[in-house]
Amino acid sequence: MDSDFHCMTVVSERLLKDDIIELMKEEGAKGFSITDSVGEGSRGVHASDWEGRNVKIESIVHDETAKRILKRIADHYFEDYAVIAYTYPVTVVREQKFK
Amino acid sequence: MDSDFHCMTVVSERLLKDDIIELMKEEGAKGFSITDSVGEGSRGVHASDWEGRNVKIESIVHDETAKRILKRIADHYFEDYAVIAYTYPVTVVREQKFK
Amino acid sequence: MDSDFHCMTVVSERLLKDDIIELMKEEGAKGFSITDSVGEGSRGVHASDWEGRNVKIESIVHDETAKRILKRIADHYFEDYAVIAYTYPVTVVREQKFK
Amino acid sequence: MDALLSNFASPVVLAFALGIIARLVRSDLELPRPIYQGLSIYLLLAIGLKGGVALSQTPLSQFALPGLATLGLGILTPLTSYAILRYLGKIDRVNASAIAAHYGSVSAVTFIAAISYLNALGQTAEGFMPTLVAILEVPGIIVALLIPYRSNKGKGSIKKALHEVLTGSSIVLLVGGVVIGAIAGEAQFESVSPFFVAGFQGALVLFLLELGMTTAKRLGDLKKVGPFLIVFGIAVPIIHGVLATWIGLQVGLSVAGASVLAAMVSSGSYIAAPAAVRIALPQANPTYYLTASLGITFPFNITLGIPLYVEVATRFAAWM
Amino acid sequence: MDALLSNFASPVVLAFALGIIARLVRSDLELPRPIYQGLSIYLLLAIGLKGGVALSQTPLSQFALPGLATLGLGILTPLTSYAILRYLGKIDRVNASAIAAHYGSVSAVTFIAAISYLNALGQTAEGFMPTLVAILEVPGIIVALLIPYRSNKGKGSIKKALHEVLTGSSIVLLVGGVVIGAIAGEAQFESVSPFFVAGFQGALVLFLLELGMTTAKRLGDLKKVGPFLIVFGIAVPIIHGVLATWIGLQVGLSVAGASVLAAMVSSGSYIAAPAAVRIALPQANPTYYLTASLGITFPFNITLGIPLYVEVATRFAAWM
């Protein structure tokens, strides 16, 4: 078992889905899982009110990768878009799957 | 980066959704995300069998807030309703978003 | 509050849903929550492309239980199926609910 | 007898049976939830609209007595149900009123099934019947929920429960449909009638397929609820149904109208009532009330109950 | 006047009102999202198909002028909107062009409501109108979005926004439907017409029920957007609508056709435009543009606007 891995989680308006996945892959994520989500945050209405729901994107990545993704998402999207991001350590087996 | 934050998670029958969100806001949660969920637990049939699915409510909140929410949910709802609650530490950036 | 508990998480093609739940119960899980999920991983196309989405199965279980489930899922399913599994520690109240 | 057989050969009843069988053989057949919800919105709005158009052509005088009678039955039936559950069944106060709330209210699908059954026999009930469904839906729930609250046994919020039932989607769609239909009238309704009228029976087939699958889940709980509740779930509808037939004829309904009223009054709610009861009486056990109303009374009514009420209404009418 | 009243009694408008009321009384009524999406696919494809079948029977000469006029209006209206927002409303450049993009594009539902309204009056617009919707949808958005980009105020990607709007589902379904309808022709279309024609009005009722609920959410934002935008959301449609009526008649459209063109031109998009604007101008505030187009202009148009344009078109035609 190996605990150098993190679950990198992003909840954002649906619009950003493809961009965020691309960003994650660029930083080295090998896979991801997406669930539909609705929510409320600090912002008032956002386009997703009309266009559809939020997405929650999760990717099991290496520690360092998570840090880089977290930073890039904050830099690029926090100002203008409805998005939050966080990460937490997880234990996996057969770590080669995520590298 | 800041790790005094927790992801407060509640899985409950849909009926309680609005009440639990209200409770979380009262305790200081600044936002939340909801996903649909189905499940099975210690209870047998519950109304959500018929009425719809469970909801999973997640909120990134401060450490202390999570503790208070956890306690209040256990006290108010554990006896009569289909609900579980747990919390785990997460790392966020730009913590002001959650305070 | 008690932190000997873990959230055991499995993301797999829908096909395996019932088998994985059975496996979890055999190992002592007392409940679980399922959400719909779509994703991409190391494998290319898998049957779920056509048949439906992935499922994300989460179960709050004791530390030791999580370890056993993780191992069995890796042994049985990692080779031929689209599935990942990981676990992380959570804090719960009224632990008897999960034992 | 013939009529009974023909009921078993109706696509609607057969689809219900297919749903049960699909579950029993553990098929993966599943009507997606949004489709099920969409169908139920469609069905409720459709009966509301048709009822509204009919109501716009009904003089108030003709509607007043049946309306009052329905209200009276809505108040009476939860009380009789409660008394039987409590004193014959020895069921505790909270669970007794939880179940009584269901039998005080109405199952819209049973109502629809009754209408369809009569259509197949070539009979038509009064056009304002959907309005009676709306009248019947709420009071019985309130009456039953008040029982434990009067004795401080309620842990939940009766105010919330009341709001839930009054603004629940079935009431909004039924009453909303009736009002829209009444304002629009026949001419304006024509443009939407291929959608809401011609498609109705077929949509009902899909809906009952799903309801069959849901019922099958409940059947597994039959042994949990015990023999008393099973007898209750068949005997009480018969009692209430026969009573409603008689009263319906007395207040001037046709044989078809009295039969439909009987189907409504005898039925147990399984949408509005469970939601309200869960809020007002969270400590009541849903296995009891869901199994009784959905697992026993509903299948009984759509197979044997409705033909029975029509038979009884026909005989009563012949005497009168 | 009579026509106006009859519009308020149409099931479609009444369903919209019911949706608003359901939200105001905090009902739990909800049309599941997949149903809503399915309905909008159905409605767009249906108007495309019908338009295509009609187009296959229209000589190009008859269609050329109205097509060009629509294109011209699609370029003009975002500019007038922008000017009014910027110089009368003192709204900043980014938000002004975000809102202008919505009024340059078109609301397909307003178009459909206009067609239905005219049908109820016994009038029929030219069959190629859906093609005009497709022509009108895109240019206005592009024109409006180019304004801030010319002055380096755009932070998002206009290329992505363009792709979004050109391949957005409404364009694909409308244009695709028109092409399918034109290739298939009347004979082949017959087999699918019970589904796409007979069911249309009824499906629209369900759709507007949901749109009423969405609009109600927007109504709460009315105070946030201030009085200028409220006046804007009513006055600008009237200006654009009257202009379009006049031009429509000049290029040879019938009274019905000119009225429908007016409804289209005056309407604000709330599907294609918000998506594109969110991508191209993420810093613009969605509360402004969504509330204006969906919360103000849409309800105005389907209740008062459309009857007004028909009235104006009738009078213009009498003068000419």
Place this chain on the structure above:
Amino acid sequence: MDALLSNFASPVVLAFALGIIARLVRSDLELPRPIYQGLSIYLLLAIGLKGGVALSQTPLSQFALPGLATLGLGILTPLTSYAILRYLGKIDRVNASAIAAHYGSVSAVTFIAAISYLNALGQTAEGFMPTLVAILEVPGIIVALLIPYRSNKGKGSIKKALHEVLTGSSIVLLVGGVVIGAIAGEAQFESVSPFFVAGFQGALVLFLLELGMTTAKRLGDLKKVGPFLIVFGIAVPIIHGVLATWIGLQVGLSVAGASVLAAMVSSGSYIAAPAAVRIALPQANPTYYLTASLGITFPFNITLGIPLYVEVATRFAAWM
């Protein structure tokens, strides 16, 4: 030739093309999954019901031979497919039987498309054809899956796979529909026929729009599967189709009936078979079997194959 062209102008085939194009231009168009599932439940139940009503009017003697022939073809086609894949294509045992299972079973949509195509030509196949679909669906899968198990190459559970395919939703709906239709008979079926018959072709348009989008995803995998499988996916349906046409006519089917049988037999399953194969042979690569049956054979059949089988059947019949 004319018939072929008219097939390309049918709304159903054009909608399939639109679906492919929508994906190629990367449109965000998407039919929500629950709608897709709802439509497929509707379509399967509808063909079952219609078939059942027809069956109730068919003497057993007329049905026995075609039924047996279909069963025989269901056992033969997976074996020919396997032999070709294994010995001409040099594909390993597991993947060969995985693919063979698909060609042994049947694509219900291809069946429906054949029925529709013939209707457009003014021809009607025997009413009991849906029953043949049910007979054809299962045996081919079992035969193909038994091959690797006999030689201990199966890692999964063939028992589970069998249960899956026997209780799969397509079998339950088809067989259930046939039984309901047969019991209900023509008179009882009338009330649901506007929903299940009149709406059918239109619903099929929406369904094929989605199937076009799914197919487009598969097209990207064409290079992964290599030239052999592409040739296989066209040649084998032709072989099986021509054979089935001949046999169909021999056992007394009409030209239309034999053509529909050919479409069924030649088609590759992409709902029941993938699920069963995934369970019984998890190590087989889904890219191969999904791309072959859905990416190659299905589009071939609904555009060129079906008109070809009709042509062949017509000529065979002329000889006989």
